[in-house]
Amino acid sequence: MTTLGTQGRDAYGFVARDKGFFAEVGIEVDIQPGQAGDYNHQMIRSGQAQVTVVDAAGALVRYGSGRDTSFQILAAIHQQTLLSIVSLEASGITNAHALPGRTLATVKGAAPEVLFPAYARLAGIDASKVSWQYGSAPQLNSYLAAGRVDGIGIFLVGQPGVAAAAKRPVSALPYSEYLRDLFGGVVVAQKETITGNPDLLRRFVRALLRGAEYAVAHPEEAGRILAGAVKGQDARLAAEELRLMRPYVIPASGAPVGTMEEERVVRSVALLQSVGLLPGGANPELPRQVVDVDFAGSLR
Incomplete structure (x- = not known):
């Protein structure tokens, strides 16, 4: 399953399928939004x-608060969070301090709202003075274009699609400006599946990460693959999203795509504790419990 709907940023799964990366390791994959x-x-x-x-921070909060401990994180698609608030340039929302008194929209339960209090606290604004509305993923662009809301909580790389829908320039406030240690999209699976068939998951994740690396290196081809696989997708917009996504996928350190260093996970947990999204003094074993660092290391 993709993170939220099916957009250009999700093309890597279809690339892995279309280019035969899954088939090479003996796996048939059905991709659902x-x-x-x-x-x-x-x-x-x-x-x-x-x-x-799923979004890494949301997964950490679910696991660390005890709401859901049935899963583990296996690898990172994005080395930093892609969460952002996207608005029309004409709205004048050029920094976080322009948000109080505004109305934002996202999908109910989605990470942009879950992580907004942390973003707001570190940015020095009052999160309670920002209102939220909800809609499905396909509705968000139309809400902004119609002026129903002042901004939408989506992934940073979704800007090309928003601008096309609104027929006006847009701007974005990336959460990564303040939440620097957080990973973005991460691959998760049920613990029972990891324990019961680790080889299957290892082959799957390697092929998926290969698709991610190929997609951001060949955005035009990846856009065409997505448009051919999913009705209504625009190959050009998909390619634009993938170009924006490339620096988030390729580790600056030169490490393999998908890398998750335990130290970064520890810092992510500490950050979420510092803004009250995880209880203080949380289980010191939490980073290793929620992220299967041994699995991630075995992918290299």
Whole structure:
């Protein structure tokens, strides 16, 4: 399952399928659109999906608060969070301090709202003075274009699609400006699946990460693959998203795509504790419990 709907940023799964990366390791894959963190986690917990991509911070909060400990994180698609608030340039929302008194929209239960209090606190604004409305992933662009809301909580790389829908220039406030240690999209699976068939998941994740690396290196081809696989997708917009996504996928350190260093996970947990999204003095073993660092290391 994808993170939230099916957009250019999700092309890597279709690339891995179309280029035969999954077939090379003996796997047939059905790719379904995700809806948001709550829904995706429920699909994994119930066994209706075997693997999904979710926002890393949302996953850490769910696990660390005890809401859902049925899963583990296996690898990172994005080395930094892609969460952002996208608005029309004409709205004048050029920094976080322009947000109080405004109305934002996102999918109910999605990471942009879950992580907004942390973003707001570190930016020095009052999160309670920002209102939220909810809609499905396909509705968000139309809400902004119609002026129903002042901004939408989506992934940073979604800007080209928003601008096309609104027929006006847009700007974005990336959460990574303040939440620097947080990973973005991460690959998760149910613990029982990891324990019961680790080789299958290892082959799957390697092929998926190969698709991610190929997609950001060949955005035009990846855009065409997505448009051919999913009705209504625009190959050009998909390519634009993938170009924006490339620096988030390729580790600046030169490490392999998908890398998750335990030290970064520890810092992510500490950050979420510092802004009150995880209880202080949380289980010191939490980073290793929620992220299967041994699995991630075995992918190299």
